[in-house]
Amino acid sequence: MLVMAALILRVAEGTSAGRGWMGLLRSAWERGTDEIVLAAHRGDPGELATAVGRAALGLLVDPQVAFPLTATLVLIPLILLWSVGGTAVSRMVAVEYGLGRICPWHEALGFGLKRWSAAGTAMLIAPAAAGFVCFIMAAAGWILLSWPVVQVAGGVLYPIFLAGALCAVLLLVGGVLGHGLFCPAVAAENADGLDAFQRGLAYVVAAPGRLFLYTMLGSVQAVIGAFIVWMIASWTRGVAIWSSMRWISHGEPGAEAGWSEKTADGLVSMWSAIPLVMVGGFIVSAYFAIFTIVFLLLRERADGRDAADLWMPGKRGMTISVAKGPGSSGESTDEGFE
Numbered sequence: 025m026l027v028m029a030a031l032i033l034r035v036a037e038g039t040s041a042g043r044g045w046m047g048l049l050r051s052a053w054e055r056g057t058d059e060i061v062l063a064a065h066r067g068d069p070g071e072l073a074t075a076v077g078r079a080a081l082g083l084l085v086d087p088q089v090a091f092p093l094t095a096t097l098v099l100i101p102l103i104l105l106w107s108v109g110g111t112a113v114s115r116m117v118a119v120e121y122g123l124g125r126i127c128p129w130h131e132a133l134g135f136g137l138k139r140w141s142a143a144g145t146a147m148l149i150a151p152a153a154a155g156f157v158c159f160i161m162a163a164a165g166w167i168l169l170s171w172p173v174v175q176v177a178g179g180v181l182y183p184i185f186l187a188g189a190l191c192a193v194l195l196l197v198g199g200v201l202g203h204g205l206f207c208p209a210v211a212a213e214n215a216d217g218l219d220a221f222q223r224g225l226a227y228v229v230a231a232p233g234r235l236f237l238y239t240m241l242g243s244v245q246a247v248i249g250a251f252i253v254w255m256i257a258s259w260t261r262g263v264a265i266w267s268s269m270r271w272i273s274h275g276e277p278g279a280e281a282g283w284s285e286k287t288a289d290g291l292v293s294m295w296s297a298i299p300l301v302m303v304g305g306f307i308v309s310a311y312f313a314i315f316t317i318v319f320l321l322l323r324e325r326a327d328g329r330d331a332a333d334l335w336m337p338g339k340r341g342m343t344i345s346v347a348k349g350p351g352s353s354g355e356s357t358d359e360g361f362e
Contacts, residue, residue: 025105025106025108025109025305025308026301026304026305026308027301028105029102029105032098032101032102032105033046033098036094036097036098039094041091041093041094042094042098044090044091044094045087045090045091045094045095045098048086048087048090048091049083049087052079052082052083052086052087053079053083055079055082056075056076056078056079056080056082056083057079059075059078059079060072060075060076060079062075063075084151103144103147103148104140104144106143106144106147107136107140107141107142107143107144107147107207108133108136108137108140108143109136109308109312110136110143110207110312111135111136111139111140111142111143111207111210111211112129112132112133112135112136113132113207113308113309113312113313113316114207114208114210114211114212114312114313114315114316115127115131115132115135115136115211115212116129116132117208117211117312117313117316117317118208118211118212118316118320118331118334119132119334121316121317121320121331122212122320122330122331122332122333122334123332123334135211139210139211139214141217142210142215142216142217142220143206143207143210143217143220144217145216145217145218145220145221146206146207146209146210146217146218146220146221146224147199147203147206149199149217149218149221150195150196150198150199150200150221151196151199153192153195154191154192154193154195154196154199157188157189157191157192157195158188158192160188161185161188161189164184164185165178165185168181198224198225198228198229199221199225201228201232201235202221202224202225202227202228203224204239204311204312204314204315204318205220205223205224205227205228205315205318205319205322206220206221206224207220207312207315207316208312208315208316208318208319208320209223209224209319211316212316212319212320212323212334212335213334213335214335223323226326227319227322227323227326230322230325230326231322231325231326234321234322234325235318235322238314238317238318238321238322239314239315239318242310242313242314242315242317242318243314245310245314246307246310246311246314249306249310250303250306250307250310253302253303253306254303256299257299257300257302257303258299260299261296261299261300264296265296268292
């Protein structure tokens with residue numbers, strides 16, 4: 025996922041439109057971060073909310089409006105990668121956590137390739153629906169608030185605009201809070217895009233405190249694990265460089281390197297990036313693992329369904345042996361398999 029995403033961004037950066045789009049993203053991120061930090065230091069909740077809203081607008085809307093074609097050509101493949109990889113990792117975690125067995129990576133990847141559209145649709149529902157509501161409000165505002173006399177009716181009907189804005193905000197906030205549950209819903213339930221989106225939002229509304237608590241506990245473990253992996257990766261690179269260059273005599277200062285040396289340096293740099301990519305891979309995998317287990321825990325709390333209640337292809341009314349706690353029968357029968 026990370027390597028292919030990096031290649032997509034590298035290709036985009038090779039065009040003038042791609043550089044302009046990515047430049048807008050970087051400047052919006054820097055400006056938004058500075059405004060949020062400044063508002064937080066001042067301790068003004070209203071200013072902080074405004075700064076967060078401006079930052080979100082600058083990141084999610086302005087660059088895409090300025091470069092619509094570039095944004096579409098870059099974001100669609102990235103969403104596709106995220107959907108396939110996220111669903112595959114979530115499937116592996118759900119099977120291992122719920123059934124106590126290992127799901128082979130090729131089987132999970134095949135599942136992700138088949139269900140990428142469901143996960144991608146779930147991620148796009150909230151921004152698409154919020155954008156549609158804003159578009160309707162913009163058209164209604166042009167009709168009701170631009171013309172004399174009619175403006176009075178627009179002022180009277182303005183609470184409808186507030187209701188539409190509330191719907192858009194709730195959709196976006198729910199999509200942000202529940203975004204990590206969409207791929208697990210597809211992986212565990214074989215849900216379609218709309219059903220995965222609804223399940224994610226339903227669990228956010230039903231148990232926001234548990235969602236926050238479980239996510240924080242998983243994040244602490246992920247941070248510790250990522251630090252350990254990063255240290256190992258850094259030491260690996262350092263030992264490789266120290267050992268391989270130990271007996272190499274460097275040329276005179278200022279001497280131009282030959283083609284073979286330049287080629288070797290490029291290959292060494294490429295291979296040396298692998299440990300760092302593995303750190304990124306650990307972080308992405310931990311992200312989906314955390315939210316998959318969170319999804320199964322929230323589902324058990326809200327719907328009373330065991331973690332072993334997973335969709336399995338071609339099986340109906342199957343009884344699965346599951347390792348339970350002391351005193352349990354160790355079997356779980358589910359009638360919802362298809």
